[in-house]
Amino acid sequence: MTGQPPAAPLVLVAEDNEDNRLIAVTILRHHGYRIIEAATGSEALALARTHRPALILMDIGMPDVDGWTASRMLKDDPATRDIVILAFTAHAMDGDRDLARDAGCDGYVSKPIAPLQLVSEVAHALGAASSP
């Protein structure tokens, strides 16, 4: 482990399944990202507004506020519009891709999580400049 540079991007992992969340958090933290976690949609919204993460991994099937709704609310709010949102979905279908785009998501990652692929998707979404 190298120390986290102060400029390391902050990533919000919003996922209700503890296993999945743990896997995503572990691999991203291992690759130098700063992480905050949320287990519900409303928690994710609150954290996104207070911490302004660079990227949110947004699970779609969360309790209370679902991922589509949360994404749309964040993208409709000028204060959080710039946050990159990757939809985290178990339904790897074309229709979900369209739904993700409609909700304002910048991309999507399908489950089950392949850790290395997740890292490359996140890095790609944040762009080369902001990669740690």
Place this chain on the structure above:
Amino acid sequence: MTPAPRRLMALPGVLAFAPAVATPLLAGALAWSLRRDLDSYPTSQFVLAVLVSALVGGWWAGVLATAISACLLVFVFIEPVGQFKVLQSGAVLQLLLFLLSGFATAWLADRLRRTQQRLHSESAEFRAVFEHAAIGMGRVGFHDERWLDVNDTFCRMLGYSREQMLAMPWTAMTHPDDVARDLEPFRRMAAGELESYAVEKRLLHRDGHAVWARLTLSLVRDADERPAYDVAMIEDIGAQHAANATLAARAEERERMLAAERVARERTERLQALTSALSAAITMRDVVRVVIDAGLDALGADAGLVTLLDPTDGSLRLAEARGYVRPVPAEWNHLPGDAAIPVAAAVREGRTLVLLREERRERFPSVSTMLDQYEVTLAIPLRTHGRVIGALAVNRTQAGDLSDAAVAFVDAFAQQCAHAIERARLHEDAIAARNAAEAAERVRHAREEEARALAGALGTARAKLAAVIDNLPVGVGISSADGEILSLNRSGLALHGFASEAEMFAHLPDYVRLFDLRFPDGRPMPVEDWPLSRALRGEYVRRFELQLHRRDTGMTHDVSYDVVPVRDPGGHITRLAFVIQDLTETKLASAALRERTAHAERREAQLGAVLDRLPAAVFITDANGAVERVSAATSALYGASPLPPPTGAYGEYEAYWPSDHPRAGQRVEPHEWALARSLSTGETVMNESLEIVRFDTGERRQVLNSSAAIRNASGAITGGVAVLFDVTEQAETREALERARAESDNERRRLRLVLDRLPVGVIVVDTAGAVIHHNPALELVLGHPAHPADGVADYGAYGGVHADGRAYEPQEYPVSRALLRGETVLRELTHYRRGDGRIVMLSISAAPVYDGTGELAYAVAAVEDVHERESARAAAELANLAKSQFLTTMSHELRTPLHAIAGHVQLVELGIHGPVTPAQLDALGRVQRAQRHLLSLINDILNFARLDAGRVEYHVEQVVVNDIVRDILPLVEPMFAARPITLTVDLGPLPVIAWADREKLEQVLLNLLSNAAKFTEPGGTAHVSVHPPEAEQAFIRVSDTGVGIPAAKLAQVFEPFVQVDRGLTSRHEGTGLGLSISRTLTRGMGGDITVVSELGRGSVFSVALRTSVPSEGRVASRRLRQDPAPSEGTSRASDK
């Protein structure tokens, strides 16, 4: 559901632990035999052992297997260090990891097993409902024309065994005419647009007869809310259907017969009444009155008029008008022939005009105010012998019957009227001619009398001469021998235009200048031809006709002169006596007489023509009964031409009294003939029934005989007329109608019998709401008497109740709605509180019944207790829904922890939790493979469950088969290379296009190719080829040189859970579901898989795909909606 998992579950608990001990030991032994080769650590075998143990024995068996496996692993991992055998730390970690994955696997397998058990018990409940339902039930999928499942009731209904039912397509057990009956709703259901529907159709019993059944299909959706299959409920409604059909057909037939009979009878009666009325009317005025009265009545009209055509100028004169609310306009009394009035148009066009209000407004705007309140106007030309003599117009406030037959009747009616009018006109003309002739005769007679009187007077009483002469109606005068008038009586003076003799004498010298005499043709008469001049020459002037013209006044008289010279004894003319007779009136009278005579002759000729065309036998006789004329139809009736001349009083004409006469069967005596009675007493006989005998065949014809005396103006009988209508056919028709009515009554009794035996309650209510009929079943269903009695309180407050418990208002019952609004209610489900207080579900149908005239007569309702059926349906739907929700949950629940295992193992593998040794990496790889294997097993089982439930959606489109085969090669080539097995490919020269679901086809090919790789020994060969279409099918063949399939097993190879050699299961991993899934998928796309194989030589699997357009209903290519909506069937069930 297949029996295999059920047997697995049924192992007794103790036995379940046997594999928990045996399988790890077996795995250990295998590992041991591999002499601790580090590359062959049997971790995966142990995990599999744990899985099998846990699946079979549950959680504790899994834990036991893990423990035993761990012990064996310890034994394997112990390595010699010097003289000690120690456990390296890497091995400890691997052991721990194994324990972790072992417990996890055991836990998961246990959950899988429990859910399988729950699945099984849910299925069993569903099966129980399904199997023991009292109605036929079945499940039918969308991609195969076969039943997925049927219950015994359904099998019994059609007489097949369950196996036969499942083996044959449902189209084969549907009546060919009804196959298409519900294809559209079925297709919509397959597309997920429709949740349920019911249809009545004929199914075919095994012995070939049709069974009427009501099918109620409800859609069941899979976990993804796609249509999976239908639950069908099949009720045998044959008896009800047949009874309803018979009832309706008989009632309709009866109504039709009664209506036809009524119309025929009415029309006959109307025509007869008209004939009677017309024959009683003699004068034109009477005839026209009869025509208008009978016309309005017979044609159902409210107002009408008769106009007669004036042949001289083509104008129309109004003869009679009745019933008009507004006064008939004065100009209608005499209409020009080109008037824009319906009657005038009918006369011009010579055809009957049927004018509805709109058309009449458009064509005849001028009559709008007069006629606008009438819905329809009929303008009918009155025609005799092709000549239009006038027109009849009738107006109805309601359109009434305007059928061709009705219009034809109107025409026939008008014809009869026209004949009567023509007859009246002939009659009146004849009377007028006779009157005129008689008047002329009287005048002449009078004149002759006068002349004789004058001559007598002259001869006998000279003294009275002057006085007599003066009063004579003819001019009488005396002139001198030189022509000078000496005296002239009063008539003579008047003829000359003089008031007195004095005035005449004043003008006398100028007589020749004042008067101008002309010949009757108007030529001037020279003075020497003047009668007096001729008489002076000695001529005896007798009835010398001339025109006497007075110049100063212009007066002209046609006169005749008689001049007698008076001679003295010496023979010299001394005086002239002359008589001037005014011929003006006589001339007019004789001209009229001539004209009338010609007219009467013409009419006589027309009468003859009329007689020859009359469809009735007519005898016209003189006052003594001698026949003067007969109509042409007379010969036809009697079958003799010419007719034998009747001598005496018709003795040759044989006739008998009919059965309803007091002298039935006896011969009609000559004096009894209607005509003989009319001639002797003057009575008019109407429609007396007789049976006459034809001269030629001797056949008896039934006739209606009418007769009347003909009277002259003074009322004396001058002749008689008898009319005989042949009514034999009408009588036969009437008998036939009576027979039909009797038959219909029988039919009604039979129907009533059927009604009484019907298991469905039937009630018939008249318009007043009174029950006029009900069958016994009705009271059974309702639980109270059909007729409310005094003891009604004993039956509680029975009647329909709404879902909220409110009682039905009287007008809410289906039968009330049928009566009040003419509504037809079909199988309305109604909660009903029976007489015993129990609330049941009734299916009520009601319909209004109309009589022949279209009036609502009564309403009929059928009531059926469907309580049991509806409850069963609701239960079946709930069970189905539970199963489908369960499958959805399962697929998510089982996969999520497996994905977590994979994720965490990868994290460890990546070294994120610390450095990893090569041995650990290897172990992690095994965990990953085991995880993937477990995942694929679960996927297979869930896939199979979904297929079994018919919950797979197909996106069938036209695909290029060669491309699909080429695309999957990279996926399978590594498998073949690893064995190694030589894989050869022949994609063919041309693109092959077929209908398939690309993903499903890829899955099938992957399965077949991986089987080829799995079951072929290293060094063998496999071949995949694409074949061009033949008989609308394209083929992909996968062949190998593998173990092959014994002939005895070929048939089972596509059954689930079958592998050729169960003993090889451990070597050829898998569930044995692959081929079963592949075939189901291929069939779902409209294709099929077949296999040819030889044991030890290899197998050839052929995938056939359709190249023609697949039939609709089996393919759902639409993407289905995401939002789950509660199915209609479910919500209805919960409403109750």
